[in-house]
Amino acid sequence: MSTNIRKVSRFGSFHIAEARIRNMAKWSGIILFAAVVNPALYLVSIGIGVGSLVDANNGVNGVSYLTFLAPALLASAAIQGSSDEVIFPVMDGFKWNRTFFGMRSTPITARQISLGVFLAAMFRTVVSVVIYWIVLYFFGALESGTAWLAMPAALLAGAAMGAVMLALAAKIENENFFFTLVGRFVMIPMFLFSGTFYPLTQMPIFLQFFGWISPLWHATELGRYLTYDYPLSGLQLSIHICVLASMIVIGLFLSARIFHKRLEK
Amino acid sequence: MTEMLIQARGLTKTYGDFVAVDGIDFDVAKGESFGFLGPNGAGKSTTMRIIGATSVRTSGTLTILGKDPEVNGPQIRAHLGVVPQQDNLDNELTVSENIFIYGRYFGLSSSFINKKIPELLEFAQLEEKKDTKVEALSGGMKRRLTIARSLVSEPDILMLDEPTTGLDPQARHILWDRLFRLKEQGVTLLITTHYMDEAEQLCDRLIVMDRGKIMAEDSPAQLIKTYSTKEVLEVRFGSDRNQEMVEVLRPLADRIEVLPDRILLYATDGEQLLEQITAKGIHPNTSLVRRSSLEDVFLRLTGRSLVE
Ligand SMILES: Nc1ncnc2c1ncn2[C@@H]1O[C@H](COP(=O)(O)OP(=O)(O)O)[C@@H](O)[C@H]1O
Numbered sequence A: 001m002s003t004n005i006r007k008v009s010r011f012g013s014f015h016i017a018e019a020r021i022r023n024m025a026k027w028s029g030i031i032l033f034a035a036v037v038n039p040a041l042y043l044v045s046i047g048i049g050v051g052s053l054v055d056a057n058n059g060v061n062g063v064s065y066l067t068f069l070a071p072a073l074l075a076s077a078a079i080q081g082s083s084d085e086v087i088f089p090v091m092d093g094f095k096w097n098r099t100f101f102g103m104r105s106t107p108i109t110a111r112q113i114s115l116g117v118f119l120a121a122m123f124r125t126v127v128s129v130v131i132y133w134i135v136l137y138f139f140g141a142l143e144s145g146t147a148w149l150a151m152p153a154a155l156l157a158g159a160a161m162g163a164v165m166l167a168l169a170a171k172i173e174n175e176n177f178f179f180t181l182v183g184r185f186v187m188i189p190m191f192l193f194s195g196t197f198y199p200l201t202q203m204p205i206f207l208q209f210f211g212w213i214s215p216l217w218h219a220t221e222l223g224r225y226l227t228y229d230y231p232l233s234g235l236q237l238s239i240h241i242c243v244l245a246s247m248i249v250i251g252l253f254l255s256a257r258i259f260h261k262r263l264e265k
Numbered sequence B: 001m002t003e004m005l006i007q008a009r010g011l012t013k014t015y016g017d018f019v020a021v022d023g024i025d026f027d028v029a030k031g032e033s034f035g036f037l038g039p040n041g042a043g044k045s046t047t048m049r050i051i052g053a054t055s056v057r058t059s060g061t062l063t064i065l066g067k068d069p070e071v072n073g074p075q076i077r078a079h080l081g082v083v084p085q086q087d088n089l090d091n092e093l094t095v096s097e098n099i100f101i102y103g104r105y106f107g108l109s110s111s112f113i114n115k116k117i118p119e120l121l122e123f124a125q126l127e128e129k130k131d132t133k134v135e136a137l138s139g140g141m142k143r144r145l146t147i148a149r150s151l152v153s154e155p156d157i158l159m160l161d162e163p164t165t166g167l168d169p170q171a172r173h174i175l176w177d178r179l180f181r182l183k184e185q186g187v188t189l190l191i192t193t194h195y196m197d198e199a200e201q202l203c204d205r206l207i208v209m210d211r212g213k214i215m216a217e218d219s220p221a222q223l224i225k226t227y228s229t230k231e232v233l234e235v236r237f238g239s240d241r242n243q244e245m246v247e248v249l250r251p252l253a254d255r256i257e258v259l260p261d262r263i264l265l266y267a268t269d270g271e272q273l274l275e276q277i278t279a280k281g282i283h284p285n286t287s288l289v290r291r292s293s294l295e296d297v298f299l300r301l302t303g304r305s306l307v308e
């Protein structure tokens, strides 16, 4: 018998990720195009346009506006990429094409399916972040020698948001409700209120709350700390890392449970 | 003694207060082609999901290939080929890719799968479509691909949930022919259907299910012998006269069933019965003599038709 159950129990989630990546490859043109054009548009309109105004007033935190903005843009691109790459496959897998039910009728387990979708989304996120970083680099947004460290910070944000979205997309079975909820009440507010365009502390305290629960803010703070001498205490640093890590762990744990329940029917 | 691949005793599944599968017992032997015949909602798919180790039974015992699906789900699924009622192919991928990724889920090596693909494509008559996206396939082709895909792991048991529902007659016949080949090769088949002709063609033995319960179990021929007469005379008098004719006809036949549009008269010799009727001066608008089928068995057992 050539069926290899031990191999599946160890590497099942990679086989799921492999299938997901083959699927993504069909869209690679669009994915790559968006990965280049999105940052370019942001950098031209906000980075350079707004930046020239801000820099005329001595920049932010003593660095150019582009340098200040870059880690936030990178993290938000990671979040966008990982969210897209879990949300649509989850809708497709449970509902549109029911592919998860096909996977589930093999030795693969529900937990491996959820983890596989997450891994594939991370693959796409790495690609997007690297491309984004290169574009930022060519726009001169990344000056310091440690500028590349903005990438791991952004990936952490992508992983945190991807894990949470994975659980949420699997939990909410009505996709219209889900897209309204996520689009209007999660993604846009997060982008606007995470200290993306100006330091979070510029905002009234009750709006700062959005930042505290936002992976984008935590990752942006980390990214700024890593790319220029933006001051963070050891405590602040560990809080940012812990929040993001907990989102990953809790998101993946809940996803596995929700997947199991939905696939058991 | 023949080897039993599946043994179910008192198998039950409830959803809340609703009993979908109600304490059923059955055995499936190696190499057998075993059917579940019943109308929509009988509990066929639920039973298949439990056997497929993807749904957990509420009570009863179940052994598949000597193992309990509740304990050894992945180990059991490694030996099953599953064709679900609703196709769940990846529409974005091509025909070959679909088989390939599915093989990977069984831990098969790329080289093994790539060797297997041409053989499966030939079996499914999809060689020309191998690089076509699934999206572009017809319903019958998708069904054949789902079957081909389920065979990539060389399963011990192939489970088909309503394999031809929704297909046109030609596509159904192509599919039956493919399934017949598998049967000849000695593959153990588990088939659910609400088509009596499909059950008659493909199953060595079957259980008739209704509302979660088993109504009867035997070979198609034996079921017909036990629960019906050899022949059936179907007569129509027009919807307003059917009812009044029933009382006149009742003494003449072994058994009588009244459907909305026609009356079924059960007899060993249908032609002879028709002669008797006409001799009495009764002239139906139309009449037809045919052999008894599983549809008649179901009608006898439940008082209802298989396909409403
Ligand atoms: N997940 C579920 N939740 C609640 N009820 C269900 C579920 N699955 C099936 N049922 C009910 O169980 C009964 C049997 O369904 P099913 O096994 O699909 O029948 P069949 O395949 O014979 O048409 C139906 O009445 C159906 O509505």
Ligand SMILES: [Mg+2]
Pocket (backbone or CB within 6 Å): B041, B044, B045, B046, B085, B161, B162
């Ligand atoms: Mg069904």
